[in-house]
Amino acid sequence: MLDKVNELIDEVNAFSADTKEEIELFRIKYLGSKGFLKQLFSEFKNVPNNQKKEFGQAINNLKQVAEEKVDSLKVALDNTTEQKRIYGDLTRPSEPIELGSRHPISLVKNQIIEVFNRIGFTVSEGPEIEDDWHNFTALNLPEYHPARDMQDTFFIEKNPDILLRTHTSSVQVRYMENHQPPIRTISPGRVYRNEDISARSHCIFHQVEGLYIDTNVSFADLKQTLLYFTKEMFGKSKIRLRPSYFPFTEPSAEVDIYWGLKTETDYKITKGTGWLEIMGCGMVDPNVLTNCNIDPTKYSGYAFGMGIERIAMLLYQIPDIRMFYENDKRFLEQFKSVI
Numbered sequence: 001m002l003d004k005v006n007e008l009i010d011e012v013n014a015f016s017a018d019t020k021e022e023i024e025l026f027r028i029k030y031l032g033s034k035g036f037l038k039q040l041f042s043e044f045k046n047v048p049n050n051q052k053k054e055f056g057q058a059i060n061n062l063k064q065v066a067e068e069k070v071d072s073l074k075v076a077l078d079n080t081t082e083q084k085r086i087y088g089d090l091t092r093p094s095e096p097i098e099l100g101s102r103h104p105i106s107l108v109k110n111q112i113i114e115v116f117n118r119i120g121f122t123v124s125e126g127p128e129i130e131d132d133w134h135n136f137t138a139l140n141l142p143e144y145h146p147a148r149d150m151q152d153t154f155f156i157e158k159n160p161d162i163l164l165r166t167h168t169s170s171v172q173v174r175y176m177e178n179h180q181p182p183i184r185t186i187s188p189g190r191v192y193r194n195e196d197i198s199a200r201s202h203c204i205f206h207q208v209e210g211l212y213i214d215t216n217v218s219f220a221d222l223k224q225t226l227l228y229f230t231k232e233m234f235g236k237s238k239i240r241l242r243p244s245y246f247p248f249t250e251p252s253a254e255v256d257i258y259w260g261l262k263t264e265t266d267y268k269i270t271k272g273t274g275w276l277e278i279m280g281c282g283m284v285d286p287n288v289l290t291n292c293n294i295d296p297t298k299y300s301g302y303a304f305g306m307g308i309e310r311i312a313m314l315l316y317q318i319p320d321i322r323m324f325y326e327n328d329k330r331f332l333e334q335f336k337s338v339i
């Protein structure tokens, strides 16, 4: 008799259930009005007196274990139902992880940096909110200089001294103020101009500007560097330098590359000439060197600057500059396969 009760206790301990119905069946089997416990209690009177105490303790024990089991199974079931409500089915396969891709502006910027890194240029960066000195005055553009109108400027809080930089030449001024030649640096970054937004121009865009200063730097050095760049970047090695004007360089030039006239697009983007303008450049004006505490009688240098959007548009045949800033996934996803 006692063995039977102990067997039942073991059975109860080993029992587990996942559904309400199973728990209920279990409860009826042990604790119900026709359950094991009822039967055992009714047999109690037949137990010899000397075994009554031990038997009584055993069935009470069985009752307690069975009740606790029912309670704990119910709590466990409630918890998993609650979890399912919050998290759903935890055993289901997860959502596929979507991989992003680099923005075309970053891709082209990194490519330009890499090309110049290979010939010893380092990367320098500076603030987008600039003061008048670094953006204009130090670059040979004193107050009231008419060339300031070449770059329509956003001023901060009507304070004419604080502005959004219109080119990353301001970074080069900062670099020269803190370093003595030899200097070989490129400055990539975002720039701002108060211009109407259209397919070809935007009030925010990106530039990479370069600066090289050492003893005996000549225009020939500049030309060789530009040839190297256009060859590496576009696989084209025919360039021409058109005389131009920038206040911070003298002489100054506009760089065109010969793109060719093989396809219809070539005709379109070069307006039938085969030539494409890609950047401005020149020999750093001695006044700029003096402003930045570099002795122009000892050193000379060249500088150049290009718009990243323009180059990205050429490389990937992008027809409208606004596409870079709209974050349309259908546009951005097209650059997934480009490293």
Ligand code: PHE
Pocket: 166, 167, 168, 169, 209, 246, 249, 252, 280, 281, 282, 303, 304, 305, 306
């Ligand atoms: N800073 C000029 C611009 O933003 C580009 C440039 C840089 C031209 C260096 C010449 C030399 O238009």
